[in-house]
Amino acid sequence: MMRTLGRVGVWYSIDRLDEAEIRQLLGRVEDLGYSALWYPEALGYESLSIASFMLANTKKLIIGSSIANIYARDPFTSRRGLRTLSRLYDDRFILGLGVSHVPLVEGVRGHVYEKPVAAMRRYLDGVYDDRRDTAEWPLVIAALGPMMLKLAGERSAGAVPYNVTPEHTRTARAILGPGKLLAVEQKVCLETDATVARGLARHELARYMTLPNYRNNWLRIGFTEADLADGGSDRFLDAMVLWGEPAQIAQGLRAHLEAGADHVCIQPVHADGDVEGRDRTLTALATFQGS
Template identity: 25%
Template sequence: MRIACSLGSLLSVKQVLQCTEMLSETKIDSVWIPETWGMENFSMLGAVANNTKSQKIGSSIINIYSRSPSMISMGAATIDFLSDGRLILGLGTSSIPIVEDFHGVSFENPVQRMREYVEIIRLALTKKQINYSGKIFNLKNFTLLIEPKRQSIPIYLAAINQKMVNLTWEVADGVIFYLRPIDEMKKTIAEMQLQKKIDVTCQIITCVSENSEEAIQRAKKTIAFYVSVGKIYREFLKKNGFETDVTN
């Protein structure tokens, strides 16, 4: 087991940078930066790359509805170069309110869209010219102008429902699980790893404080934040024994 740290969206930019400076002096495996509608992920990863030494750095996650696959491949290649090959590219579909209300894009075909993003990003990092014809995207004569540090950057997918879990085990190098009941998560991992071994990351809401009650309230605030913006989280938690908690 490896220990990593994901610095939450409710932290300020200054706090994230302070944390990464401290984490750089530890033996922690990786540092992850989320993105909602505050800090822009690639900008922050550039700063984190400069603040850290040996730790891997990850996006947790890049909302695929917020950028084209070509733009994400450009950002990933840039950050991987700046970090000397330490990037893990975490991708996700975000939630309907964020995608439609904040980005003005229809939340359509999330699984197929994710499949095509992964395919296009992997092709782009090879530095070969891309002519891609998909159900959603059609690219002509696209090639990265810069030479990628690596032609294969690890891609992890945030997965909640089973269709996205299945896709993750099919096309990704790793999975990012979040807000999943432990028993359900163990069952899913055991079943899926029989098909194919991929890296599994499990994000656990954590608050370090000398005051236990303050820590509990801070953790609850984070849970409420995600449940409020994500119907998919609400429905998933209801299905797995937390209907009363979510409703209240």
């Protein structure tokens, strides 16, 4: 069963943190009243194992994978993992699945990267085991393009797009249709100096700039090759990372909700190791949940 999410959650790369630091983050997010914490699967913690740790160290917080790589475990394992975590932790786990990227699939795992939509469709066939109540499963898809969004609407509870704009959110809602969860990630930076904020944004986005999945989507939603050159234009950086005072950032978050998002996952962007900056951002934007 899919738990109801509040308007705002937190997205954070826990691979950067040790055990004590993860506990500290979980406590801060839960104490501030955020409804969910979303985390990626990269080269650190295994997705379902770390989800169990985080669920065990929280009381009410929903934990969502954003995303679990479909090449990291077979469909049967994902199904059993989802059912196990849901049963043991009061339905507080959401399994977000994604096709990942060629370097992480072929270069790191040694698999063959297949056509994304076809690969996801086959994977879901294995996860569901021909079940007919798929919309009720706490399972969502990392969907950017129209075909993957259509699949998310047809075969899952919704979508968790990453590195997107309110314009993409509006299109995603139209494709998903009503009644489907649309939880969008949005990077935020509590910094009023444009040079500093854009420098942090450029550093944070550098890892994504060479990945075709993201580049293709950025071009599809209106950015140009010039916007993506040399670390990103000001227009591109300002769209990907909302910066400024809390009220300015809140306005950008509200734009996603007005465009059709049910839930916005804020990702604090800060200097490496700046835990105080991260927590300051989370505290400053916690009041947005009720605004």
